[in-house]
Amino acid sequence: MMPAHETYDVIVIGAGAGGMTAAAVAAAEGLRVLVIEKTAFVGGTAAWSHGMVWIPANAKMKEVGLSDSVADAVQYLSGTVPEPANAGLRAAFLARGPEAVAYLEANTEVRLQPVKTYPDYYPERLGATPGGRVLEPVAFDGTRLGAAFARLRPPLPEFTLLGGMMVNRLDIPHLRKAGKSLRSTLRAARLISEYALQRLRSPRGSTLHLGNALAARLYASLLSRRVEILFSADVEDLSMRGDRVSGVVIRHGSRDRPIAARRGVVLATGGFSHDAVLRKRLFPAAAGFASATNKSATGDGLRLAAKVSAALNTDATSPAYWVPASLFPRADGSRGVFPHMVTDRAKPGVIAVNAAGRRFVNEALSYHEFVLAMLRDGNGEPDRPFYLICDRAFLWAYGLGRIKPFTRGYRRYVASGELIAAPDLAELATKIGVKPSALTATIVNYNADAKEGRDGEFGRGSTVYQRHLGDISHKPNPCVAPILRAPFFAMRIHPADLGTAIGMKVDARARVLREDGTPIAGLHACGNDMGSIMNGNCPGPGIMLGPALTFGYIAGRHLAEGSVASMTSAADASA
Incomplete structure (x- = not known):
């Protein structure tokens, strides 16, 4: 038209x-x-x-x-x-x-x-x-x-969720506690019921x-x-x-x-x-x-x-303004880009490693600072690999990337290449192309402090902003927990922009x-x-x-x- x-x-x-x-504004002014x-x-x-x-x-x-x-x-x-x-x-x-x-x-x-x-x-x-x-x-x-x-x-x-239901930031904790808290269960049930009624008249x-x-x-x-x-x-x-x-x-x-x-x-x-x-x-x-x-x-x-x-x-x-992002195939054949902004990086029990299998950043920094660290570590090298590493307890509790918490069928994400899984850290290291000894040493060093709620290398969880992104229910540090329970997982992340x-x-x-x-x-x-x-x-x-x-x-x-x-x-x- x-x-x-x-x-x-x-x-x-x-x-x-x-x-x-x-x-x-122009229209409100009569133009x-x-x-x-x-x-x-x-x-x-x-x-x-x-x-x-x-x-x-x-x-x-x-x-x-x-x-x-x-x-x-x-x-x-x-x-x-x-x-x-x-x-x-x-x-x-x-x-x-x-x-x-x-x-x-x-x-x-x-x-x-x-x-x-x-x-x-x-x-x-x-x-x-x-x-x-x-x-x-x-x-x-x-x-x-x-x-x-x-x-x-x-x-x-x-x-x-559920093919088209939006939730606000205050709903997310209740959805995570559904089945554990009566108040949260009732709130989740109300949200889902309202969504079901909406879908009767809307796509x-x-x-x-x-x-x-x-x-x-x-x-x-x-x-x-x-x-x-x-x-x-x-x-x-x-x-x-x-x-x-x-x-x-x-x-x-x-x-x-x-x-x-x-x-x-x-x-x-x-x-x-x-x-x-x-x-x-x-x-x-x-x-x-x-x-x-x-x-x-x-x-x-x-x-x-x-x-x-x-x-x-x-x-x-x-x-540009940067965000770490994971890439994945959508059902229609297009490439999806998931920005890792606030849902996983700062939660307790995940770390980020570089191509050498070592941590390079405080994972709870802002998404922009996180990618600046990726770019510094990459030293100008295009397509340098970086990964988020976690265990099954983390994946279940917090999800990873587009994989939502409490997801049982994670194997389809492994089949698509989006998620890498292994029964031990040595095999996980081999699958992501780093020395098994390097990744194992990284996890061992991280866990030694994490068991006491500390991050001696980067001070994760040391500011109110970092703790805000963590899990407030996890003590003593809402951003730090050890990585212990097999299987272990890796997800590749890339520097991506949120806008120029x-x-x-x-x-x-x-x-x-x-x-x-x-x-x-x-x-x-x-x-x-x-x-x-x-x-x-x-x-x-x-x-x-x-x-x-x-x-x-x-x-x-x-x-x-x-x-x-x-x-x-x-x-x-x-x-």
Whole structure:
């Protein structure tokens, strides 16, 4: 279906979290908005994510008895993002992030709630908080979208239960205790009963959580404001009127068509995680090509911006945000990528080893720091192998990768090559290509301390963040337990990205900049098309979605506040 009009006030390219935020804000301000999405779904990678939004000094912290200040956040960021690059953008983020949350809750369907206990990733640094800076989306009933529910990108199947049931982070402990605790058993029974009823009228569960709930709420906001969304369409070029971006040229089916934008265009196409050329140019060789992002993130926004002389922000300590990932075959023949973020690495009874069979990292560090350690250990060597190692007690209690806890039939994962099993450590070492003596020595040394709840080599479980990711019921250290009970298991993990940090240079109004620092009139960017304000550092959970929503909001407000007279003449002349 082609757009209903030849001219809009604002055109947004990309229907991820940042793009939909910009569109929702512009529409709430009374502008006519068109969103162009290259796939058949809204949500982008955000729809697969945990949906965490990092906004320091947000007003909702008071609801859970926590306090914060911009001064504390500045102090924390100065210790975790020490580079001067993008300091002005970080200041804009801290100043306007809480404003963005308040605006979205007052004018859209977005509803966020504070996560009381979710520490910053470097809790020992000055200005860190134990929680509250992280906001999560309130659960959403997908049936409110009506027929449009089918256009919301489904969550990854590996993060659902029973073929399509989403659960929130508070449900997970109860599901693990089902059958052991009456309260947990009743809660699990209620969740499953509700899901069964939902499946009578929907192809998947309609109680949405995490990033799927955030994407759904943004989508509902667009629908309520009658924002047009053009699916399965590619933007071929940006239209120019003098030195101003005045619209786009789209390819929809076999037709090219110009569409004018009176006020401007917002680039929000999701970065370049799946562009092989840009990855080879900008990523370290040891990173390989695994990505936990949506496959539509192929650098479209960067290429469009380059045509109008936009500057690329390469001032990043890391070109991406990293996560260790295991790879597996799906039933349809595609390759699945499972990001090992919080479900297994920090739990007691698993370690990570390198190609020599030795530990190389504190497994309970943030996913980003974990992969930085992989890249350092790999010393630039492509496809260097790394493994998570555990025993049967761990696999049963916590699962591993996409293998869920209490899984009896693990042999199918062995048959697919995803999981490696052996009756003893020597055979496991042989199967993963390391010296049996090396792996055995690693386990023996680890176990000697682990039996007393210590990790003498890396200090695992030494911070509140690490303990938060562990198993609080395991004493004395929620992150440490010996590896003792055969059979033993290994799962190969790879460096993968959660999103790119290199993107276009923008100013505090989300306007795309040229190399000389001047803004390109009529062109804005947000999300991963915009260079990371954290310079590739990862200070806390939600540090991609927090800036994405904030700068999407800033872009939408700036486009609405601009002078209509100064913005429309060129667009009207070409419409």
